[in-house]
Amino acid sequence: MADLLIELFSEEIPARMQKKAREDLKKLVTDGLVEAGLHYAHAEALSTPRRLCLAIEGLSLESPTLREERKGPATSAPEKAIEGFLRSTGLTLEQLEVRDDKKGQVYFAVVEKPGRAAPEIVAEVLEKTIRNFPWPKSMRWGAGSLRWVRPLHSILCILSSEAGAEVVPLDVDGIVSGNTTEGHRFMAPGRFAVSSFDDYAAKLKAAKVILDSAEREEMIWHEAKTLAFARGLELVEDAGLLAEVAGLVEWPVALMGDIADQFLALPPEVLQTSMKEHQKFFSVKNPKTGRIEGFVTVANRETADHGATILKGNLKVLSARLSDAKFFWEHDLRIVKTEGLEGMGAGLANVTFHNKLGSQAARIERIEALAREIAPLVGASPDLAAEAARVVKADLRSAMVGEFPELQGLMGSYYARAAGLPEAVAAACKGHYSPLGPSDEVPSEPVTVAVALADKIDTLTGFWAIDEKPTGSKDPFALRRAALGVIRLVLANGVRVNLLAVLEQSILRLLDEAFSARASGTSADWLETWSRFGAEDPNVPAKMLRNFKKFLLIEFAGERLKAEGKDEIAELVLGAKNWNPSAAYDEDDLISFFHDRLKVHLRDEGIRHDVIDAVLAMPGSDDLTLVVKRAEALSAFLKTEDGGNLIQGFKRANNILSQAEAKDGVEYSFGADAKFAESDEERALFAALDAAEAAIGPAMQAEEFGAAMGGMAALRAPIDAFFEAVQINSDNEIVRRNRLNLLSRIRQICLSVADLTRIEG
16 A cells, blocks of 8 residues: 655645635546546645645555456357457457357457556546646646646655655656645745655645645634734634635734724724725724724735734735725715715616616615515514615615625615614615525514515516526526525514415516506607517517416406506506416416425425425415414424324325225215214214314414314324224115215315325325
């Protein structure tokens, strides 16, 4: 066995590419070695800004000799068949063996593939890896054809065994492999030889290079926290920045500086974002005030003046950056104080949200109306929700968000407070984008919840209307994330809402907006509006209406518009000549999309997919909170012994009943009478079903699903006893029909809780 050490030394590799490059190097090389017949015990990939390293332990010294036997044609086969077999094996006729077979004599080819030495295989695999490395971006330099992320300077490749270390010979575009590497660019320049991985790592550290990125991260974090603690301050955690900075330095040296007093009044998030994005500085805050008062920068070297010159230069650049941020902040505040937050957002009328869905201003109007209707459902003031909806996007027109788009929403909350708006409005500005991902916090303030729901629902219904749905892995408008956001907002806040009705209201606004343009606008306005929805004939918006058929009847839209006094628009809706009501469209398309997202969410919570399906098949499946309550109760019930056994009893009853109905051509759905019962077990089941029905019905109405499951659990023993003692297909036809109707009662009562036919197992 031997140990293999590979280092690919180049100019600085971008920090964002290093982690993936380490993984790719390890996979490509180890897969290639294994495919060639070598095996190994352990492999580890490491990196610094100037090198990729792979250390492999316990590598076999040669691949095994392979012996393959291949059966060929019969000796009496046509000449062409024999020639083809010879070509496929690379042998001559004399090299074939003749063996007896069941049908006569046949040719056999015995092909031996001798093993190869590890250095030969390593050289072959490594060259292929280097030439085909999957960098996101790569470059050529000089006159060679090799492409690498940055100019590649050297290749270190050595095999170490008990006999010593040997260089694996390799030449890639004039770069010849060797056993030497370089230390730190400034503090330990010059090349040196290594003989093993341990020797390599130790000499690199002596040459001021920390090879392991995790070790560099730990050094940076420890030094930065120590510097902050010494000043009575706290380091602001940022795992992403820590990983990035560790990819920028080979010998990290943390230095701490102060932020000038003139910038301390800036919002802490502005300071933190500016320093992170432009300078890769860590923020340091005062725990008593929450203000960002200092920063930590990480140099790539030690200096005689202990970093004073480096810190001075960084402070000069930082001052310029923060001066820009201060200008943006003061500029935006002047607009807010003179024109208000709505004044700042006035320019959104000229900002296109989507070329088929109009401007941001038009969208804000729809969100405002929808937020007003959702507000009572979440315990918010409709007027306050509408006020918040009017201004939550205003900061998109601010200079600060123009410079730092990641601060949208957050800056809106600062500007809302500066404009004297209620705190609930300011909170909605910041929180209405949430939740953005599965780990993002879910807002709970009622006004924020109302606006967040309206924002996401308008996005979903809008893109559904123009047929821009997610397909496969493609979701360019993040509609899956929007749907999951709606689900998490509803569930986390216990919102009881008929989602289908809310979607209908959102779609209706899109209809109203477009038809209003037809009724009151110029011909050009009308054509432009309808072209957004793909209508070929401006007088017959058929395509749009067919899309909207998924969510509401056209009559509903027309009557609603009439009730609002919009008779001309209503007539246009009701009189659309080319609308085809028989077109094959799934009316629950968007609701089904929500259900798919809900299934993913609940599966992550440990609820089986068949349980979710069983609950979604029940009425009220657009009330997501109700669906989850039912699913949780059913899931808990099925984990009990009674639950599992009752399912088997239900399935047995359902199977017998379904087969009898198919055979007899009738439906056994009523008329079971206890007077025809012939055994105690049969009479006991009648009594148990009466008791269960009396318990389950009120419990389901009161949404006490645990009690409803308890009512079902009480049926387990009577059903088991009934099937043990009673033969369904009695010779007496009256008794048989009565027992089949009794099975129908079992089915009806169980299906009143959930569609148990969908439960597996």
